[in-house]
Amino acid sequence: MALVVQKYGGSSLASAELIRNVARRIIKKCREGYQVVVVASAMGDTTDDLIKLAYQVNSAPDKRELDLLLSTGEIVASTLLAMALQSLGQPAVSLSGSQAGIRTDKAFSRARITDINPARVLRELEKGKVVVVAGFQGVTEDMDITTLGRGGSDTTAVALAAALRAERCERYTDVDGIYTTDPRLLPEARKLSEISYEEMLEMVTYGFKAIHPRAVELGEVFNVPILVASSFNENPGTLIHKEVSMEIRNKVRGIAHDTDVAKITIVGVPDHPGIAAGIFMPLAEAGISVDTIVQNASIDNITDLTFTVARSQLKHALSVVEPIARSIGAKKVVSDDKLGKVSIIGTGMQNAPGYAARMFDTLSRENINIQLITTSEIRITCIIDEGRLKDAVRALHRAFELDKAT
Ligand code: ADP
Ligand code: ASP
Ligand code: MG
Numbered sequence: 001m002a003l004v005v006q007k008y009g010g011s012s013l014a015s016a017e018l019i020r021n022v023a024r025r026i027i028k029k030c031r032e033g034y035q036v037v038v039v040a041s042a043m044g045d046t047t048d049d050l051i052k053l054a055y056q057v058n059s060a061p062d063k064r065e066l067d068l069l070l071s072t073g074e075i076v077a078s079t080l081l082a083m084a085l086q087s088l089g090q091p092a093v094s095l096s097g098s099q100a101g102i103r104t105d106k107a108f109s110r111a112r113i114t115d116i117n118p119a120r121v122l123r124e125l126e127k128g129k130v131v132v133v134a135g136f137q138g139v140t141e142d143m144d145i146t147t148l149g150r151g152g153s154d155t156t157a158v159a160l161a162a163a164l165r166a167e168r169c170e171r172y173t174d175v176d177g178i179y180t181t182d183p184r185l186l187p188e189a190r191k192l193s194e195i196s197y198e199e200m201l202e203m204v205t206y207g208f209k210a211i212h213p214r215a216v217e218l219g220e221v222f223n224v225p226i227l228v229a230s231s232f233n234e235n236p237g238t239l240i241h242k243e244v245s246m247e248i249r250n251k252v253r254g255i256a257h258d259t260d261v262a263k264i265t266i267v268g269v270p271d272h273p274g275i276a277a278g279i280f281m282p283l284a285e286a287g288i289s290v291d292t293i294v295q296n297a298s299i300d301n302i303t304d305l306t307f308t309v310a311r312s313q314l315k316h317a318l319s320v321v322e323p324i325a326r327s328i329g330a331k332k333v334v335s336d337d338k339l340g341k342v343s344i345i346g347t348g349m350q351n352a353p354g355y356a357a358r359m360f361d362t363l364s365r366e367n368i369n370i371q372l373i374t375t376s377e378i379r380i381t382c383i384i385d386e387g388r389l390k391d392a393v394r395a396l397h398r399a400f401e402l403d404k405a406t
Pocket of ligand 1 (some may be wrong): 008009010011029041151172173174175177178179180184202207208209210211225248
């Protein structure tokens, strides 16, 4: 019997009525002849509410306690979903991440799955039950409960699909697929029928909030096709998989944007070997991840060094960089946190000239100043003023003809 893993996000499980709706959809899949494993996220905004509660009782909550607390959100949703299935006559059982055999490392709040022992899940499936697994959580070898980072139920679902050798993973949410850009920002965004893992990974890393990056990564490594579709209608959805047609390969597929950017410039840095390591090693040791780095050509052995970090890490990064800047005799440190990133993404730009020129030309026609540029083989990113992000997305979406049907 073919097996699928279905994941339902918080918006799809936000009320008792919606949970019953999801239960009916699961039963429909069973009637089509599938064994179904379901991964449930916490209902609606439960995770945010639990975090707020924790901070009301302690301004610096212990990470172990916080993870155990947050794991309960997914347990509430899975047990209710199992009960809804049972009330409709479908045998079902809910399991916590730990009961489902999901083991992780000890990094509370951002744990990584180390392995999955799906024996219990398989036993329940054999009994003809739908198995509902609480997403976003696992257990360490010391039996502490961990969580996998915000949005981590996607990761649970794809990892389980890989461990169970499921035919595919279906991710149900409140939009009916992956769009060429965030449909809430640009109503003319179009739904993609399919997309490669590689493109999807760049899109989610550079701002699409449509699926957790780690889930896409696991999908690619274990070759699990992932369908993104809506739990509110029967529209076809978007398939994330390995093979996409040649015609589609030759295009820009999406415009991603992100506002979580801050820029730091160290002005007047004496340029000699070891200077960059002297700045970026301490940043890495402080757990700050640096994105774009630009070093100007030096004049009279003096240069400027600019880099970006997540906005939430700006203060911390400045506290690391300012004393270093003073100690190496740099002139000053300046920062800006009113920035955004806009990226064009598509395997089509690999080995094909002209994409960068068209992007820069489009932004210049909109009178948008580009502050920094970074690229990968299938992506070009410009860092611009945050206030102009929406204009940039709209102009690029039109320039690369993403509003037209493929
Ligand atoms: P869930 O409640 O199911 O976990 P999420 O908030 O994690 O839902 O993901 C769905 C949201 O992702 C949508 O409401 C949509 O606005 C947002 N999103 C951002 N970029 C895109 C995109 N390019 N395509 C589709 N959805 C996107
Ligand atoms: N409930 C968790 C969160 O809100 C995990 C998830 O929904 O995937 O981040
Ligand atoms: Mg989510």
